[in-house]
Structure formats: structure tokens, C-alpha cells
Amino acid sequence: MGIDYGVVRAIVRKDMRQYLGNPTGYVFLTLFIATTAAAAFLQEGFFARHLADLAELNGLMPAILMFFVPAITMSAWAEERRWATDELMLTAPVRDVEVVLGKFLGVVGMYTISLAFSVAHVVVLYSLGRPDSGLMASTYLGYWLMGVMFCAIGLLASMFTTNATVAFILGALGCAGVVFAGTEPWASGLLGTALVGLLAALVVYVHQGQAGSAGIAGLVGAGVGVLLWLQPSAAGPNTFVELFEHLSVTAHFSSFGEGVVRLGDVAYFASGTVVMLSLATFLLGRRHW
Amino acid sequence: MGKDEAGIGENAQDSPSPSGSAGGADDPFRGKRDRPVTIRAESISKHYGDFAALQQVSFEVKKGTVVAFLGPNGAGKSTTMRILTGYLSPTSGRAAVLGLNPGDASQRIELARRLGYLPESGPLYRDMTPLESLQFFGEVRKLDGLTKHIERVVEQCALHEVLHKPIEKLSKGYRQRVGMAQALLHDPEVLILDEPTSGLDPLQIREVRKLIRELGQEKTILLSTHILQEVEAVADEVVFIFDGRIAFAGTKTELAKQGSLEERFYELTESKEVA
Numbered sequence A: 001m002g003i004d005y006g007v008v009r010a011i012v013r014k015d016m017r018q019y020l021g022n023p024t025g026y027v028f029l030t031l032f033i034a035t036t037a038a039a040a041f042l043q044e045g046f047f048a049r050h051l052a053d054l055a056e057l058n059g060l061m062p063a064i065l066m067f068f069v070p071a072i073t074m075s076a077w078a079e080e081r082r083w084a085t086d087e088l089m090l091t092a093p094v095r096d097v098e099v100v101l102g103k104f105l106g107v108v109g110m111y112t113i114s115l116a117f118s119v120a121h122v123v124v125l126y127s128l129g130r131p132d133s134g135l136m137a138s139t140y141l142g143y144w145l146m147g148v149m150f151c152a153i154g155l156l157a158s159m160f161t162t163n164a165t166v167a168f169i170l171g172a173l174g175c176a177g178v179v180f181a182g183t184e185p186w187a188s189g190l191l192g193t194a195l196v197g198l199l200a201a202l203v204v205y206v207h208q209g210q211a212g213s214a215g216i217a218g219l220v221g222a223g224v225g226v227l228l229w230l231q232p233s234a235a236g237p238n239t240f241v242e243l244f245e246h247l248s249v250t251a252h253f254s255s256f257g258e259g260v261v262r263l264g265d266v267a268y269f270a271s272g273t274v275v276m277l278s279l280a281t282f283l284l285g286r287r288h289w
Numbered sequence B: 001m002g003k004d005e006a007g008i009g010e011n012a013q014d015s016p017s018p019s020g021s022a023g024g025a026d027d028p029f030r031g032k033r034d035r036p037v038t039i040r041a042e043s044i045s046k047h048y049g050d051f052a053a054l055q056q057v058s059f060e061v062k063k064g065t066v067v068a069f070l071g072p073n074g075a076g077k078s079t080t081m082r083i084l085t086g087y088l089s090p091t092s093g094r095a096a097v098l099g100l101n102p103g104d105a106s107q108r109i110e111l112a113r114r115l116g117y118l119p120e121s122g123p124l125y126r127d128m129t130p131l132e133s134l135q136f137f138g139e140v141r142k143l144d145g146l147t148k149h150i151e152r153v154v155e156q157c158a159l160h161e162v163l164h165k166p167i168e169k170l171s172k173g174y175r176q177r178v179g180m181a182q183a184l185l186h187d188p189e190v191l192i193l194d195e196p197t198s199g200l201d202p203l204q205i206r207e208v209r210k211l212i213r214e215l216g217q218e219k220t221i222l223l224s225t226h227i228l229q230e231v232e233a234v235a236d237e238v239v240f241i242f243d244g245r246i247a248f249a250g251t252k253t254e255l256a257k258q259g260s261l262e263e264r265f266y267e268l269t270e271s272k273e274v275a
Helices: A005-020 A023-041 A044-049 A055-082 A085-090 A096-117 A120-128 A133-158 A164-180 A185-208 A211-230 A239-245 A249-257 A263-288 B077-085 B105-114 B130-140 B146-156 B172-184 B202-215 B228-234 B261-274
Strands: B037-048 B051-062 B066-070 B092-097 B115-118 B190-194 B220-225 B237-242 B245-251
Touching: A005 A023, A005 A096, A005 B130, A023 A055, A023 A096, A023 A120, A044 A055, A055 A085, A055 A096, A055 A133, A055 A164, A055 A249, A085 A096, A096 A133, A096 A263, A120 A133, A133 A164, A133 A249, A133 A263, A164 A185, A164 A249, A185 A211, A185 A239, A211 A239, A249 A263, B037 B077, B037 B220, B051 B077, B051 B092, B051 B220, B051 B237, B051 B245, B066 B077, B066 B228, B077 B092, B077 B115, B077 B190, B077 B220, B105 B115, B115 B172, B130 B146, B130 B172, B146 B172, B172 B190, B172 B202, B202 B220, B202 B228, B220 B228, B237 B261, B245 B261
Parallel strands: B066 B220, B066 B237, B115 B190, B190 B220
Antiparallel strands: B037 B051, B037 B092, B237 B245
């Protein structure tokens, strides 16, 4: 049972048209360019180092995308469910995976357009000095891969609610988890606790289909996560914390900002995206449970 | 579950009509009773946790008939329709439309190509124009000669005047017509319409009913309603659902045999409420 890319294309076209036919889309685009320009150039470090690069932006890009991408994805599913158009879509001859893929590529398309406009920053660098083209290419590849994974996280978050604002908050929280993991031990521990709790809630929800039981299971799971996090470790750092440090977006993005494209880092972003999309497809099927 | 395993295909004629009526000499629908079954619900139950939305719902709709799915709000009409279209799956029981099982992922795709569905409240992409909306669903359905299909439904649903206006700026009546046009775009054999006249003014209701009557000449239609006049106006047969259970299935003549439709409606709902 293959994927019908004609159907996926039709959904992508519809969603892109909705984003670009809406003034809010252009406001977000302008804000993104203004914010990234400020992060890249309006900082003391940029002028102090005398280097034509995007090092200043690299440090802040995960935090900027943590808010910008959920702003694109917040309406992706929430609005469909709010207006019940998901029922129209899902009773047409389309498979769940095609709908998820179409929705995902729609938000990725919008993000890619926004990122393409921010290439103006590179043009500014060329007017100021002689930036390394390879470094610029790898940096932008890193921005793109990070944003694509955030698109998948935001899309998943948008499936939990009919309210776009709640979808934005859930998406930003999801992205924040991987942005802050690895920066401090408590951040990694908190992410791990949240993921264990979510996993427990999901497993119970799939088996029983009851939100109440799933909530209790989530709390129990989170409690187990806290115990694992706080257990005393005689031999060095806590393994639970270490495990979730590996999910750090910042750590996996840093090599791109240094001009190095590591296969492991590309695989991290790609697998993160695939996991989120698989989860989204799985959750879309929950109406059949 | 495969098509054959289901054993409740469109040509299955072994089971009697749920009303159990053979049809007398004065029965105007006697010819239609001999037709093959197009829609069949077999002991369908749907539970949300402890709440039973549907309990052992069984009925059938024969080819080329217009059947009103009558019942008060919250009786389980929309849930049944969502199960028949494959949007939801039943907790237990089986459904077959055109011999296809809507609960089976691959058969649902084939069914969706041959089935037209107007969900409750006629949801639409409000920032699109009717033309853009029809083009989108035409692309999703991969229709050959899409322009011709669009011209046909624009004619059928009288959408010429509003074709290029954003749907959010259209009146409720026009929005409902766009929803109908979407359901008719691929010229389906079966139409499932969830409260197609809900929220319309009397003139708009008359137009929609006229359209349903015209479509009923060649298509099988199951339409849900809680309006008794709707049953009188368009339906050949009636399936009455109350509290998630089928309370009656048969012709509207049979339903009103012991009084008016209205009296029977109250009788069926009140007797269940007391029970």
C-alpha cells in the first residue's frame, strides 16, 4: 500500500495557499527575518570578532525556532479539527499517512520560504567581508534540518487540541524540551521525566482509550522518571540524565555552525522527524480506537 | 476483514428489510423493496469509555432509495454516519456500503471514491472560494476532466454567483450548497447527508429538498434529520434511532400507520424514555 504523492501534493498546495493567502503568514515571516537579523548583527560579539560569520545567530537560532516554528504549525491540525474539516479530508480517498505527510510538507514549505528570505543575512555578510561559503552552506543546512524537526514536533502538538494558541504552547514546550536538554543536568532530567510520563500516558490511552486513565498513567510515569532522575549515582553522572542529554538539539546543531556536516547529526534530525511523524500518523488513527 | 469475509455485500439480498414488511398491493415502494442492499449496518455498537453512543444498531438501505435517518439530537445519527463513511470504527458489529467494509483501510479508500458525504454542519475551508474548494477535492480525488465535474455540480447546486467569493462570506444556505457540491463532485453512487437542511431558512430548505429528491431518482441516499417534515418531503423509508438504538425501520406509511408522524415520533421517544 504505497503513498499517493498526487494526494500529498494537493494537500501541500492547499496548506501553502492558506499560509500565503493570509496576512498573518507575512507578519510571521517579517518577524522571523527581523529577529534573526537582530540576533545575527545587533550584538557586540559580531563587531568585536571581526569575522563575517553567523556565530552569534547560531547561539540563538534554536531558541528563535522554538517559537517561530510552532507559530507556523499551530493551525495545521487545530484549525482542521476546530472547523471539522478534518472529517471532510479523512472521508475522502486519502490515507492517514498521506494527510500527515501533506500537512508536514506544507509547514516545511512555509518554513523553507522564511529561511530562504533570511539568506539576505548572508548577502549582508558578503557586503561586509568574505564569509566562508562552505560554512554558510553547512550552517543553513543545520538551520533547515533543525526547523524541519521542529515542524514535526509542532505538527504533533497541533493534533492534541482544537485551539491554535494551546497548540502553539504545546509545540513551543515540545521544542523547548530538546533545545534545553543538555544545557543543564536539570533540563535533561526534566525532559526525560516528561517523556517517560508521556510514553506511559500514550500506552494506557492506546489500550484503554480513556483520557482519565491515561492522565493517571502519565503522572505515575513522571513519578518513575523523577525517581530515576534523582537516584544517587556513586559512579559519576546520573545515567538517566546522560541518556537525555543526547537529545540536545544544540549539541547536534553546533557542528553545522562550525562548517562540519556529521552523519550522526543529520541522522539525529532525520530520525527525530520520522519518529514525530510516525507518532502523528499513529495518533490520527485514534479515531478508530 | 476482506470483502468476501464480510459477506454483507451490495448484492446480498438474503436478509429481510428491518421493518419486516413485505409491502402490500398499495405499497408505492414495492418495486424498491426488491432491489439489492447498498448500505447495511449489522449490530453496530460504539462505546466511548463507559458511554454507549450506539447499541446493536442494525438496518439496511436498498439501492436507489432515499432513507431518512430520523431521531432527536444526540440519538446517535452522526456517529452511525461516521462509521458508515469510515471516519470512525465501531466498537463491535459490522458495516458495509456498496459491499465494502468502511473499517478496512484499503476498502475505505475504494468506498470513498464511490461515496459522497456531507458531514454535520457542512464543514468547509472558509478561507477558500467554492471554486478553490472544489478544485482541491477534485485533485485529492484525482478526477479526470475536473472542469466538467465542477461545471456539473455548480449547475446542480446553483453556485454560479458565488463561485469566486470566499466561503466565510457566504450565507449559510450557500455554504450548505458548497458542501453538497463537494459531496456530489465525483458523481457518487451513494450519498450520506448529515442534517443537510440544518440552519437553513424555509426557501433554502425547499431548494435543498428539491435537489435531494432529484438526486434520489438515481442515487441511494441516507440522510439524517430530526425534522419530521423532511421525512414527509423527501424520504421513501425511515430508520428511527433513539438513545443509540434503532426504534423503528420501515416505510413512512408504516411509521405513521397508527397516527401522524409527529405522534409516532413522540410515542417512540417517550416510551424509550420511560423504559
